[in-house]
Amino acid sequence: MQPDFLDRHSRSDSVIHRLPAAGKLAAALALVVVVLLWPARYLPLMAVPAGLLLLAAGLSRIPPSFLLRRLLLLEPLVLGVALLAVFQPGGWRLMLLLVVRCTLCLLTMILLSNTTPFADLLRVLKALRVPGLLITTLMLMYRYLFVLADEAQRMRRARMSRTFVVKRGRQWKVLATVVSQLFVRASERAERVYSAMCARGWQ
C-alpha cells in the first residue's frame, strides 16, 4: 500500500503549501463557518466562496483529478442524507442548499489536509493548549496508522493467497482473527514504543 494514501499532496510545494499552518487552519474554519451561516436566499452568491476555494486549489497545484476523486469518494454520504431531506416541505430547495454547502466544506477540508502536513496542524493545536496526552495520542496514531494499515493488508493478502474460496460463514471468523491479531501486534508495538520513548528521556 502507498504510505501516503490519505494526504498525498500535503508535503509538496506551492504558494499555498508555504503559508503558515495556523493561518490555513483559521482560514478553513472561517470558510466553513461562513458557508454554514450563508442565508439560503443568497444561494447564487455562494459562488464567491466557491471561487475563492477554486483559486486556492489552482494555486496549490494539486492535480484537479485527485481533488475530484476525493470529492466523489465522500459525496455519496452527503447525497444520502440530503435525499432524506426531500421528504420535508420545501425539500428540493433544502437539498440543493445542503449539497452546495457540504461540497464547499468538503473541498475546504480536502484542500487543508492536502496542503498542510499533519505534524504542523498538531503543532498549532499544541500552541492552542490542547492537552498533551491528546496530542501524543494523535501523533502516535498518525505515525503508526500507515504501519498498521499496511500490516492489516499484508495479513489479508497472506490469507487470500492460502485460501481458494472463503465460505460465507467463515468470512466473519477470518476477519475477527485478523482484527484480534492486529490488536495483539499493536499492543506489542506499544510496549516497544514505550521502551524507546523512555530510552530517549520521555517523561
Add this chain to the structure above:
Amino acid sequence: MHIPDGFLDAKTAVATGALAAAGLGIALRQARRHLPARRVPLLGLSAAFVFAAQMLNFPVAGGTSGHLIGAVLTAVLLGPSAAVIVISAVLIVQCLMFADGGLSALGANIFNMALVGGVGGWAVYYLVSRAFKGLFGRVLAAAFASWCSTVMASVACAGELAASGVVRWSVVLPTMAGVHMLIGLGEGLITALVLTGLSRTRPELILEPAQVAGARPYGLVAVYGVLVALGLALFVSPFASQSPDGLDKTAEELGFDAKARVTVPAPMPEYTIQRFSGARVGTSIAGAVGTIAVFGLCWGLARALVPKGQPKDVAAPAPRQ
C-alpha cells in the same frame, strides 16, 4: 455515521461541541490520573489499530459492505476513558486528514461515537457482564453492548439531524435506527469473535471490568451519564414527547417557526401527523421486541463460542498440557 459539514445548524454544532469537549476533558483528566505511563503509547497505537481495522471491509447482504466501528471493542479492551480518547483521536484524524466527518460536526461526531457509543456501550457491557459471570458473560455482554452502542449512536445522530431542521424526525429515526440495527448485528458478531479469540490467546491484554473502573465505577459512570443524558435530553427527548411532532413544537416554542415557512406545500401534512402517534407506539413495541430478540441472539452466539464446560475464570485459564 460521520456527519459532514453543512447538516448541523449553529445551535446544535455549538451544543454538541461543548458536550464533546467536556467529555473528552473528563476522559483526559481521568487518564492522566489513573493511566500508568507505560500504557500511554497504547492509546496512540490503539487509535491506529481502530483506524486500520475500520479499513477491513466485510460483505453485508445485498452487495454492500460494512466495517467494524470498534467503539465497544476499544472500551472493553482499554476501559471507557481510554476509549473516549482513542475514538476521539480517530475521529479527529478522519476529519482533518480525510475530510470524513465535518469540522463543524466534529463535536457531534465525538459525542455520538465516543461518548454515546463508547461510554454508553461500555455501561451496557459493564452491567451485563456483572449479571453473567465468566467468559460467557463477557462475550454475551460485548456482543449485546456493541449492538446497543451502534443503535444508540445512530439515534443520537438522528436527533441532531432532526434538531437542525435538516430532516424530519419521523423520517430520519426509522431510517437511521433501522439501518444501524442491522449494522449493529455485524458489529456485535465481530466484537464477540475478537473478544473470544483474544481471551483464549492473550487474556492479559484485556482489562478486567473492575480493574478499569477502579474503586468507584458508579462515580465514573455517573459523570459520563450526566453528559450523555444532557445531550439526549437536548436532541432526542423533544421528539419523544407527547406533542405530535417534536420539531414543529420546538420550532414554535423557540420562535423560529417563521424561518421554516413552507415554500412547497407538503402533500397531506395532516396525514403524517395523525399517523405518527400510532406509529410511535408501534415503533416502541418493535424496538423493545427487537432488543429482546437481539439479546437472545447474543446469548446463542456466546453459548456457541463459549460452551458450558469451559473454565469460568478468564484471566487465569487452565494451563495447557
